[in-house]
Amino acid sequence: MAGTRGGSTAQHRTAEALRLFAVSKTYGEASTQVTALDNVSLTLPSGTFTAVMGPSGSGKSTLLQCAAGLDRPTRGHVLVAGAEMTGDDETALTKFRREHVGFIFQHFNLLPTLTVLQNVMLPMRLARRKVDRAYCETILQRVGLSGRLDHLPAELSGGQQQRVAIARTLVSRPSVIFADEPTGALDTRSAREVLALLQEAVRTFGQTVVMVTHDPVAASYADAVLFLADGRIVGRMTHPTAEAVAERMTHLGDAVAERHAIAVV
Numbered sequence: 380m381a382g383t384r385g386g387s388t389a390q391h392r393t394a395e396a397l398r399l400f401a402v403s404k405t406y407g408e409a410s411t412q413v414t415a416l417d418n419v420s421l422t423l424p425s426g427t428f429t430a431v432m433g434p435s436g437s438g439k440s441t442l443l444q445c446a447a448g449l450d451r452p453t454r455g456h457v458l459v460a461g462a463e464m465t466g467d468d469e470t471a472l473t474k475f476r477r478e479h480v481g482f483i484f485q486h487f488n489l490l491p492t493l494t495v496l497q498n499v500m501l502p503m504r505l506a507r508r509k510v511d512r513a514y515c516e517t518i519l520q521r522v523g524l525s526g527r528l529d530h531l532p533a534e535l536s537g538g539q540q541q542r543v544a545i546a547r548t549l550v551s552r553p554s555v556i557f558a559d560e561p562t563g564a565l566d567t568r569s570a571r572e573v574l575a576l577l578q579e580a581v582r583t584f585g586q587t588v589v590m591v592t593h594d595p596v597a598a599s600y601a602d603a604v605l606f607l608a609d610g611r612i613v614g615r616m617t618h619p620t621a622e623a624v625a626e627r628m629t630h631l632g633d634a635v636a637e638r639h640a641i642a643v644v
């Protein structure tokens with residue numbers, strides 16, 4: 380992993396949180412080969428909230444996995460906070476991810492046997508950093524869970540569990556938080572609370588958030604929306620509204636269906 384900042388912490392921020400340069404990802408070989416990402420380049424400044432949308436199979440999850448260092452691109456470069464993340468050293472990559480990258484999943488991924496506070500303190504323990512219990516409690520207060528510190532995840536609602544997951548990523552102050560359908564398993568009200576919280580993390584804490592979603596309303600909470608189709612970025616919308624995003628998605632779906640129909644004929 381070239382360029383990893385030795386000894387630096389995630390608190391140190393650069394103006395550029397994420398850069399993908401000519402990233403491609405193919406799965407399979409020869410006749411079964413699928414190009415999931417096709418020469419994707421993008422730059423996201425720090426302190427921005429970006430939604431990624433596109434029809435099913437357009438490459439959203441692959442983009443998130445490659446950008447977060449969970450999967451390796453076939454070609455191209457990924458830089459998080461200015462440091463290249465494409466390398467062969469798995470241990471160094473894991474350490475880098477721990478310091479610089481946060482994840483929020485659709486199904487929360489909390490440890491069921493740990494309390495709310497223990498779940499939030501876990502990243503500090505794993506990174507062998509000094510556990511700042513007071514800071515964890517402050518963050519849990521900010522996400523509205525100060526009365527639930529000793530509860531187990533199963534004793535919380537879905538929305539509350541996702542707020543714990545958000546608190547868990549915030550305490551590490553990662554360079555980028557990647558969220559994969561973070562509201563996919565929530566009711567409308569809880570979803571809005573979670574989205575407002577992500578927005579607040581960007582505005583108040585200067586976090587950078589990249590969120591994959593199928594929901595135009597969720598996307599409207601972002602500063603900008605990137606549209607993917609067939610593994611390529613085919614559009615970008617700033618100041619998105621749910622209506623404008625939904626309309627763009629309809630046209631995108633039509634265009635993709637048309638291309639596939641032509642390919643089949």
Ligand SMILES: Nc1ncnc2c1ncn2[C@@H]1O[C@H](COP(=O)(O)OP(=O)(O)OP(=O)(O)O)[C@@H](O)[C@H]1O
Pocket residue numbers: 406407413414415433434435436437438439440441442
């Ligand atoms: N492990 C894999 N092996 C083979 N093909 C894969 C693999 N993962 C993804 N693909 C293919 O790559 C393409 C992009 O998939 P990806 O999951 O990134 O799309 P997506 O936009 O996230 O889809 P969805 O919205 O349905 O989750 C698809 O054609 C998919 O079938």
